[in-house]
Amino acid sequence: MRGNRIEEYPDDFWIPIPLETNNITALSPYLVPQDHLGSKALFYSLSAFMFVLFVAGTAINVLTIACTVQYKKLRSHLNYILVNMAVANLFVSCAGSFPCFYCFSSRHMALGQLGCKIEGFAATLGGMVSLWSLAVIAFERWLVICKPLGNFTFKSEHAIFFCGLTWCCAMSAALPPAVGWSRYIPEGLQCSCGPDWYTTGTKYNTESYVMFLFYFCFAVPFSCIVFCYSQLLFTLKSAAKAQAESASTQKAEREVTRMVVVMVLGFLVCYLPYTFFALWIVNNRGQTFDLRLATIPSVFSKSSTVYNPVIYVLLNKQFRSCMKKMLGMSGGDEEESTTTQSVTEVSKVGPS
Template sequence: MRGSRQQELPENFFIPIPLDTNNITALSPFLVPQDHLGNTGIFYVMAAFMFFIFVVGTIINSLTVACTIQYKKLRSHLNYILVNLAVSNLIVATVGSSTCFVCFCNRYMIVGPTGCKIEGFAATLGGMVSLWSLAVVAFERWLVVCKPLGNFAFKPHHAIACCAATWVFAIIASAPPLFGWSRYIPEGFQCSCGPDWYTSNNKYNNESYVYFLFGFCFAVPFATICFCYSQLLFMLKSAAKAQAESASTQKAEREVTRMVVVMVIGFLFCWAPYAIFALWVVNNRGQAFDLRLATIPSCMSKASTVYNPMIYILLNKQFRTCLKKMLGMNASEDDESTTSSVTEVSKVGPA
């Protein structure tokens, strides 16, 4: 029954929960509040959460970019990649989270089908850039610390090229739904948009797109991250013995490694539920599930725009010290004394 109703509905419209009504098109998420999906309080709570993500994410990522522009000592190859994360977070916060805030306030996709596509594309693009950036950070750490290429030096222009590659990969992953391979439609409480992973439609080949997205933009980067950091952990253990006299270098390496590892764990915390949920639906067609639950992984993924910069600002003393100076705050002696040590990270290598 649900499948036959979907076929009768307009092209860009989908009701996630079967309802006993003869006028189902009157419930379009582009036309009327979706109060049949939950009480008003739930929508307003989600609106408040999206507003928080929008405001805090925009402010903290903007400060990160501004701080890097102002202080030359922050323009290292590792920090270039972290700034790349900040820019992708800004896209998700300013376009994705702000649109969701407005829609949750109105309790439906008030921006219409075009706005839905823009929001879905922006959130997917920013998310894919973030994931690939984390893979690049892990790859850079592996090259610099483990030295698999011998004396190869990872320089700023290499970092810039890697940052550009993350955007190319992200566009390859996020653009297809705009051109007919899958599509961007309302999800969950119908106040946010994402790729269509929950309907079976031969015209859009949704299943193949989900597999592509999971493999190319989740499994491959994650495998890269796991390999690089496993090698890095072995190398750090060896370096600790070989360079026991260089306490500052060892401390700096531990700080940066801890920072990126925490970022990876945090990113997986927000994006793994989305990927797993989508794969489960694709591989369990016909199984009953409540699509309102899709709102949870969607909102969790957008929260990465806040915790990513908080992690690398709180754990990167060089960033933190410069940020305090830019805001007119006095950096602590601990921050000042350890700032220079962070720049020594790239010098750690095998004995």
């Protein structure tokens, strides 16, 4: 067993946390199973869960992209952003969930040091694109319904610009650990990789990187989402109050309110555990914690590849109608009619 001085460990060895946590080990996660961290049943259960995420996430996001390619009516500015998020989710599913399934089944980081860096970078990049896409969707809804810019029209070229912007923002968050500001190392049960928020006092400046992630990749998009959706709800409630006699307007207001609550909760479920845990580690150096708990934020963030499409795509009646048609299921025409009526009612809510 080595000492707890971080400088004693070479860069290719896992240096997670001080010895006081009782989790440090001389068994490299790149070489041997980490059975000292959990039972085989735990590793295999997480492996099965990651496989489910991979299959479900790949299927639903591929279907989203295929529907948009096949049905021209889906190629609206909002759906461009949804497809952008589907591409990011597909990236995480294939480059994040599947490698984790393989590593959990092997009970260690069987991909090696380079594979760890690639998996960590890919999962971070795709996750950040998805996160910023949620903020762009909220911003787009605010512009279209609340009309703060008057007669400004959010067009497809605007959507494409913001899609490109999400990848730039994501790259600014995912690239630094690959070039020396923080780094990608095994996390939790040592079967997935992410930015280093364990170590302190090293040349990698991990604390500053964690704070950068918190402010730029959580606080900013979350503030945008809360502001835009709160303004949207205020506008809808004002219109519903002015049209109290219209049952359809009241119904549209209730449906949008329910969807906004679900969207915000989905965002928090996906990214709050990771944010909270990273901040707790940075501000409580030397405190004892169970490494199994460190796996939970990673699992929650990767599960967004499934529930984000459910919230933003499958709850979109137009998307759902086209998916049913593509899969040869009935009910598409009826839902198309319902969608048209719903869109009409919501458009009436916004100020002229």
